[in-house]
Amino acid sequence: MQVFLRSGRGELAHLVQSADPDLDRLQGRRDDRPTRPTYRPAGSSSWSGTSLSAPLAWSLGRLVTLSVADHRVHRVSDLYELMIAVDVRDEISATELVELSWHLGIGPQPESLAIVTRFPVVVEDDDGIPVIEDDPYPLLAGRGVGSRVGGALCSALASRADLPRKGWSLMSRQEIHPDEFEKVGELLCWLAARAHETHLREDGAIGIGFLRFYEAEVPDVLQVENGQVGWPT
Template sequence: MGDMYALDLALNLRATVPSAVLDELRWHLGTASGPGEGTTGAPAEELAGPDDAFPLLAERGPAWRIGGLLVGELHRTDCGWALTARQEVHAECLSDLDPLLEQLARHSSAEGVIGQIRFYEDHVPELLISESGTLVRMALEPDEVRAVQAHQPR
């Protein structure tokens, strides 16, 4: 049994997001060496800072435990920035992930679901929601899901 979590993010960031936040996000995506240091193209493993931090959204290719692919993309849009990421995160890294998720919620351009996280063996995720710039986690209960499915036409 592993301690992996499936993390899925899909959100837009406002055009006013500070450059330091974008630099940190790029570092987590593995496309920059760190805040204020510019793009290096170095592998994610080489980007760890002095405190042994490492990029949380930098893996690419087939997922080890959660199936599908690991991705992470940040693109400029007419209204700001678009971020999509799908990653495997070890349980020991969840405390490092929380500040990043809080920052993303703070700079999200819309209210509502910005992603989800679930233990890889679970069937039901916990939603990550931006409410007035605050990260809110909403645990979904399997019984609630079954009740909704029971009312859907076949």
């Protein structure tokens, strides 16, 4: 599970928890002394070098780290173009439709969530005490200009009431970082489970769109198989 850390001042950083016993060695550490992780304020393009309190990080587990050297820290050079185009069956409830519209950025946030239910963040209060809170955000709601993939980011949802195959058709073009694969994948798996049979491939996978690394010229087919999105490894 990926967790995000936010201080009482509203600064946001990505916090990675790993069960890998070799994590210290992979990051070049030569002893067992805890390091003081650094954070990057939200919206900043460079690391501030400011240290978070050691109890905040280490209270979440011995192997919690946040470091510039860690390859899992957000980097602009890791962005992908995500293109989703799915026709879903007429099996979505009114409350699910509201939640889906919110994820696409075309509707308000519902009072409760049923599609993707957990958005954990670690909040450091003014006393430096870490508390895990839920901070939901829409997953496919990007708008405006793509910073790396070019073109415009957008999402849409249309009724298929007048077509033989009833239901809803949706599309979304987003700029996505691998750190977002897990949460976006939960939504895509939910969509795939309700997709029309036209999305079913010969191998049993469900085609839901395309994914392109921002430097690549040709996208890869994105599909869901056995409840898992085929993200690049």
